Amino acid sequence: MLKLLPNFARWSRAAAALTCMATLTGCDLNFWRMDGHQSTMVVEGPVAQEQLNLFIVTVWVTLVIFIIVGGVFAYATWKFRARTEADEHAEPPPQGHGNPLVELGLIGGSVLALVIIAIPTLKAIWFTYDVPAAEKANAYEITATGYQWWFRFEYLTEQATVDASVKTPLVTSNELVIPVGRPIRINVRTVDVIHSFWVPKLAGKVDMIPNRANFLWLKADKPGYYWGQCAEYCGDSHAVMRFRVVALGPREFNDWLDQQLQTARNVAPRPADANRPRPQFASLRSFRTNETGITERFEVDPLASWQQKQAPEKGEDAELVATGKQLFSTKACISCHTVRGHAGAGVAGPDLTHVGARTTIAAGLLENNHEQLQRWIHNPGAVKPGNKMAKGYVDNKITLTAADEAALVAYLESLK
Ligand code: HEC
Ligand SMILES: [Cu+2]
Structure with missing residues (x-):
């Protein structure tokens, strides 16, 4: 009994570890469904579905091959194993060289397996290449451009105005809002290096290559909030070059468009503003590099968070917003950023x-809230290594006091 005790302890530790693993994953339904923000196994649109179906066909074909080859191998290993001392030293049996029946059978079997895979592959290539002819008339066209390390989206069919005379396609960044149930044809472009446009739940990736006009199409079956990601290594902050796709029903999509087509919002001062107490902004606590910038509340229902973001926040301070608006010009922010209708025509x-109406900033890395906005404008380089805004701060010698930051945050948040 005493001799068994050490083993007993070891076994119980192993059992405890196994129980822990089982409970950790056991309750997590998403683990067993292979679901997650960027899962290609649980998809939400016809293009991704077609690609998943093809993957499953390939899995079945290779599984059959694995079972047959593995079975023959296991059988032969078992049947011809050395049973006695004499077997181990015996001469090898006579070696056969070629058996026409086996060879023809293998060739035939391989061709059959390839044909089984080729038919759905060709069908999928045709289907995923471009919007099906029957749906062409209903398609919605957008150009997505990759920058180190964010995405710009241009709505080719929607004309926004700066003043009454200048019309340009509507431009947004990092959050692609699309109508549900309509095919979306996306032209993919880049201004610098090769990037790749990938929304795993909606469609496979397509590269954004300099001087090459690639495109893809996708469709969202139901309203939702989808995670996207640059899928081609593109420099320092490639791993945090993300984006989001928000799919909305037709009415909600049109409301969103109406709002986006407006020039930047102005916050009207209220009589009481002058003697209202200024909000007390907590001094910026120090964030660690790469510290997550997304709250749990947001993760649980991102679409609801997005909807909430569309309306102006309560208790806006018109004076603070006005100060922020001015700082946006004097601190050189305007040289890189456009705020249509206000100062600012930069395109870098x-x-x-309408940044205030987005759920994330810094290309899907940080949740768009007071704390993270301040964290970003305080020191963008600490959040996203090597990014161009951090370089802009150095080149333009931009320094911000805590009060400047608070005013800029209030201004950015007012841009609904
Ligand atoms: C040198 C050009 C440059 C200057 C100057 C600049 N920015 Fe930026 N800004 C960028 C770039 C580039 C990004 C995208 C960075 C990324 O995600 O990789 C960005 C991102 C942002 C974002 C996040 C937007 C989003 O949707 O992800 C905000 C907010 C922002 N800048 C505010 C400001 C403010 C406020 C100032 C002035 C204090 C400023 N910027 C000055 C280039 C600049
Ligand atoms: Cu990239």
Whole structure:
């Protein structure tokens, strides 16, 4: 009994570890369904579905091959194993060289397996290449452009105005809002290096290559909030070059479009503003590099968070917003960012006309809230290594006091 005890302890530790693993994953339904934000196994649109179906066909064919080859191998290993001492030293049996029946059978079997895979492959290539002819008339066209390390989206069919005379396609960044149930044809472009446009739940990736006009199409079956990601290594902050796709029903999509087509919002001062107490902004706590910038509340229902973001926040301070608006000009933010209708026509960074109505900033890395906005403008280089805004701060000698940051945050948040 005493001798068994050490083993007993070891076994119980192993059992405890196994129980822990089982409970950790056991309750997590998503683990067993292979679901997650960027899962290609649980998909939400016909293009991704077609690609998943093809993958499953390939899995079955290779599984059959694995079972047959593995079975023959296991059988032969078992049947011809050395049973006695004499077997081990015996001469090898006579070696056969070629058996026409086996060889023809293998060739035939391989051809059959390839044909079984080729038919759905060709069908999928045709289907996923471009919007099906029957749906062409209903398609919605958008150009997505990759920048180190964010995405710009241009709505080719929607004309936004700066003043009454200048019309340009509507431009947004990092959050692609699309109508549900309509095929979306996306032209993919880049201004610098090769990037790749990938929304795993909606469609496979397509590269954004300099001087090459690639495109893809996708469709969302139901309203939702989808995670996207640059899928081609493109420099320092490639791993945090993300984006989001928000799919909305037709009415909600049109409301969103109406709002986006407006020039930047102005916050009207209220009589009481002058003597209202200024909000007390907590001094910026120090964030660690790469510290996550997404709250759990947001993760649980991102679409609801997005909807909430569309309306102006309560208790806006018109004076603070006005100060922020001025700082946006004097601190050189305007040289890289466009705020349509206000000062600012820069194109080196994301369009900020309606940045307050987005759920994330810094290309899907940080949740768009007071704390993270301040964290970003305080020191963008600490959040996203090597990014162009951090370089802009150095080149333009931009320094911000805590009060400047608070005013800029209030201004950015007012841009709904
Ligand atoms: C040198 C150009 C440059 C200057 C100057 C600049 N920015 Fe930026 N800004 C960028 C770039 C580039 C990005 C995208 C960075 C990324 O995600 O990789 C960005 C991102 C942002 C974002 C996040 C937008 C989004 O949708 O992800 C905000 C907000 C922002 N800048 C605010 C400001 C403010 C406020 C100032 C002035 C204090 C400023 N920027 C100055 C280039 C600049
Ligand atoms: Cu990239």
